Amino acid sequence: MTRPMRALTQHQLEVLRRIAMGQSRAQIGKALGLTNGGVSSINRQILLKLGATSSAHAVHLAHLAGILRRERHGDHAGFTAHVRRGEDPWACTQGCPDGERAYRAERRQQRKEAA
Ligand SMILES: [Zn+2]
Known part of the structure; x- marks a missing residue:
C-alpha cells in the first residue's frame, strides 16, 4: 500500500460488510434503505478511502488491514x-x-x- 487508509464511517463499513457477504447492490439498498445509486455512491467512497480498484479489492484490503474480521455465520x-x-x-x-x-x-x- 502506498498511502495510508482513511477510516471508514460505520455506514460505509456496513455496506462493505454486506459486499463481503456477497449481497447485491439491490439487497444492500433494501436492507439499509438506500437506492441503487446511493449504494454505488457509498461504494465509490469506500474504494477511494481504501485505495481499492474494485469492490473485491476493497474487501481484500479491508481484511488485510483488520477492518473486516473473518467471521463465519449460519451454522x-x-x-x-x-x-x-x-x-x-x-x-x-x-x-x-x-x-x-x-x-x-x-x-x-x-x-x-x-x-
Ligand atoms: Zn452469526
Missing part, C-alpha cells in the same frame, strides 16, 4: 464463534440461530437413532 461453527467472542449468538442476524437449531435437531435425530 454451528458460526454460532459457537459468537460465544467465543462474548456475543449473544441468538442475536445474530446472519443465520446463526437457524443454523444452530438445524444442527441441534440433527444431533437429536442422531441420538434417537443410536439409542
Whole structure:
C-alpha cells in the first residue's frame, strides 16, 4: 500500500460488510434503505478511502488491514464463534440461530437413532 487508509464511517463499513457477504447492490439498498445509486455512491467512497480498484479489492484490503474480521455465520461453527467472542449468538442476524437449531435437531435425530 502506498498511502495510508482513511477510516471508514460505520455506514460505509456496513455496506462493505454486506459486499463481503456477497449481497447485491439491490439487497444492500433494501436492507439499509438506500437506492441503487446511493449504494454505488457509498461504494465509490469506500474504494477511494481504501485505495481499492474494485469492490473485491476493497474487501481484500479491508481484511488485510483488520477492518473486516473473518467471521463465519449460519451454522454451528458460526454460532459457537459468537460465544467465543462474548456475543449473544441468538442475536445474530446472519443465520446463526437457524443454523444452530438445524444442527441441534440433527444431533437429536442422531441420538434417537443410536439409542
Ligand atoms: Zn452469526
